Amino acid sequence: MSKADVIVIGGGIAGVSAAAELAADASVLLLEAEPQVGYHSTGRSAAVFIRNYGNATLRQLNAAAAPLLEAPEGVSDRSLLSPRGELIIATDVELPALDEYADGATGLERLTAHEAQELVPILRADRIAAAVIEWDAQDIDVNRMLSGYMRLLKRRGGRVVTGARVEWIEKSGPAWQVRAGGNLYEGACVVNAAGAWSGIVGEMAGAVDPKLQPLRRSAAILPAPAGHDPRRWPVVANAAESWYAKPEAGKLMVSPADEDPVEPQDAWVDDMVLAEGLHRFEQAVTVTVDRVEHSWAGLRTFAPDRTPVVGYDPHTDGFFWLAGQGGYGVQTAPAMARLTADLVTGRVASIDPACLAALSPARFVA
Structure with a gap:
């Protein structure tokens, strides 16, 4: 023993x-x-x-x-963090969710639709009623x-x-x-x-x-949008938390932000859930998702x-x-x-x- x-x-x-x-x-x-x-x-x-x-x-x-x-x-001889930023955008119907997120938050800056689009050029400005950015969000x-x-x-x-x-x-x-x-x-x-x-x-x-309940979360790697280099873009998410996108090694990682209850397991992607999330992402941007290079899923366990x-x-x-x-x-x-x-x-x-x-x-x- x-x-x-x-x-x-x-x-x-x-x-x-x-x-x-x-x-x-x-x-x-x-x-x-x-x-x-x-x-x-x-x-x-x-x-x-x-x-x-x-x-x-x-x-x-x-x-x-x-x-x-x-x-x-x-643990390390230098910081585990590097600059990124997180941009949260809201349509008209998502404004209450954005206000709820901002309530009690610190370090947020309100942006116009045009300012948000300047940070992430593929965003559709006509779909943005309001936006906030947390400049101090960082990659780990x-x-x-x-x-x-x-x-x-x-x-x-x-x-x-x-x-x-x-x-x-x-x-x-x-x-x-x-x-x-x-x-x-x-x-x-x-x-x-x-x-x-x-x-x-x-x-x-x-x-x-x-x-405790494990919830499945899926993600996919997409090629960089044609004519764009996303490496300096912030993470961008919608206020309803139904998708988010993050620059990843010159490409884009997009998640449907799914939370499907599952048993503890080596999680796998539900293709329909991923497709629906990518469609929600497409509604907010000026580009289409033509190819998924890689996809995966993980578990997030909550009380x-x-x-x-x-x-x-x-x-x-x-x-x-x-x-x-x-x-x-x-x-x-x-x-x-x-x-x-x-x-x-x-x-x-x-x-x-x-x-x-x-x-x-x-x-x-x-």
Whole structure:
């Protein structure tokens, strides 16, 4: 039996970054079901840091993560962020959604239809009733981030086992025993960072049920529009969140922003959903989609209130939740990793009590 102080289940960016932070003060073992870390949501992320993305709790996490992404000490020798910007456009019927997004947001600038079109020349100005831009939205170098946290974890003595899908979890006296990939592991604390499988892992442990739901999100790579170089364009999305487009290596990544409930799985693209989303994108621009070079899908897992689940389980001693990151997992990972290390090791968390309560799995106790 292999033993550690903390067993982290899940090798996405949430689990890897938390394991790296925990390894500064404890022996850590990370178990990943797939043959490599970052295989599912982390490796399929749109990878944009947007400070105003999410509800009030998530915006606090975004603010806490920003300085760690800009100066990732121990993870990289330079910022993980680079300039991009995010432009949100609205038709007449989408104006209430745009106003709702802007409510409580910071750093937004209102633009006219003509100004929006100057930033993204393929947009149809006659379809834009209003627009806002967040100049400070930035691309995240996810590969460098994940590999940097992996190096930090190993440098601090942490161990990583891949191909170790969890088969059962059981509390044995003061310790947890976890069987994964046919092997047995033991630790005083289990951190559940299993992404779309977090609900299943929690059920194995007899923990509270946060009603986590994986939602499929699709995307496609399109050739650059003829006569245009999109590399300096901002991300552009409609206020109704029914499509978005992001420059990607001189091409365009377009997503229908779909959120179809599915079981935890290696997600695949629904061709009809993708086609409908590309059609919505075509209605907002002056070009047509003639060719899709590549398409894929990933899973974004949410609790019903769309707030992550972070903290010790209220029913099950030593079982810690780090789940429900939805579409915010990459950009909030540095903050949630620090928070996880603080709470697991008993340090005072730097997040305010109201935010801690909003994240706590205790909110799911009737």
